[in-house]
Structure formats: structure tokens, C-alpha cells
Amino acid sequence: MKCGYDMCSNLGECTEDLVKDKNRYYCKSCFEERQHKTEIRAKINEMLPKEPQTTVNTVIKDLIHTKKYDWDYILYALEDIKKTNKNLNYARGIQYYLNNIELQKQYETQKNIEKYNKTSKDGFETSDDEVEFSYKATTPSWLKIM
Numbered sequence: 278m279k280c281g282y283d284m285c286s287n288l289g290e291c292t293e294d295l296v297k298d299k300n301r302y303y304c305k306s307c308f309e310e311r312q313h314k315t316e317i318r319a320k321i322n323e324m325l326p327k328e329p330q331t332t333v334n335t336v337i338k339d340l341i342h343t344k345k346y347d348w349d350y351i352l353y354a355l356e357d358i359k360k361t362n363k364n365l366n367y368a369r370g371i372q373y374y375l376n377n378i379e380l381q382k383q384y385e386t387q388k389n390i391e392k393y394n395k396t397s398k399d400g401f402e403t404s405d406d407e408v409e410f411s412y413k414a415t416t417p418s419w420l421k422i423m
């Protein structure tokens with residue numbers, strides 16, 4: 278099965294762990310990465326409505342695939358920029374904030390808290406939700422409350 282994700286990390290062929298979405302197949306990891314990029318894109322568009330879509334896409338690709346930033350760290354930084362009313366005039370400027378050591382430390386601390394909370398209340402959940410819903414559930418809860 279061909280993977281529908283253009284940045285497939287498995288040479289374009291789906292792994293055994295695959296997901297079907299709108300008649301296309303994806304490796305599970307590719308599908309998740311794609312979902313997270315959509316989240317990041319939506320956030321940037323919300324903060325920088327005038328930024329051309331091609332620029333936003335290039336920046337996201339660069340941050341995730343070239344600079345290897347975690348998707349959740351990018352989301353965290355975007356939330357922080359928004360929350361603290363920091364200056365962000367163009368998508369490329371996100372890089373400046375991602376490099377911030379203080380923000381990285383802050384993020385690591387939050388992540389550890391999240392990890393702790395998760396292990397303490399992780400149990401078997403019964404749900405009739407569609408498969409897609411379980412992906413949304415992977416957004417850390419501290420992101421939702423901010």
C-alpha cells in the first residue's frame with residue numbers, strides 16, 4: 278500500500294501499522310505527524326493570517342524535518358508566544374523562540390508533569406469513538422488548558 282504522506286519516513290510504502298483516511302492509506306506514524314502539522318499550521322494561520330500558505334508550509338517542513346523540533350514543542354512555543362503577547366510578525370520568526378533556552382527548560386518541566394499525570398491516571402478506556410478521535414486525544418492536556 279502506498280503511503281499518502283509526501284514526507285513518508287518509510288520510503289513511501291505503508292508499514293503494517295496503517296491508517297485509512299478519506300480513501301488514502303498512511304503509516305500510523307506518518308498519519309500522526311501529518312495531523313500534528315495540520316494543528317501547527319492552523320495555529321500559525323490563526324496568529325499570522327496574512328502569511329502566505331506556501332511560506333507557512335515551508336517553515337513547518339523546515340522546523341520538523343530539517344531542524345528536527347518536536348511537534349509538541351513547536352505547539353508549546355506558539356502557545357507561549359500567544360499567551361505572553363510576544364512579537365511574531367512572520368512565520369520564520371518562530372525559529373527565534375524555539376531557540377530560547379528558557380522556553381526549552383519550561384517545556385521540559387511541563388512535559389515531565391504531563392508524563393507524571395498520564396502514568397497516574399492511565400487505564401483502559403472504553404469508547405465507541407471513531408479511530409480518528411483517539412489521535413486527537415494525544416494532544417497533551419496542558420496544551421488544552423492554556
Ligand SMILES: [Zn+2]
Pocket residue numbers: 280281282285286287289290291292303304307
Ligand atoms: Zn508513510
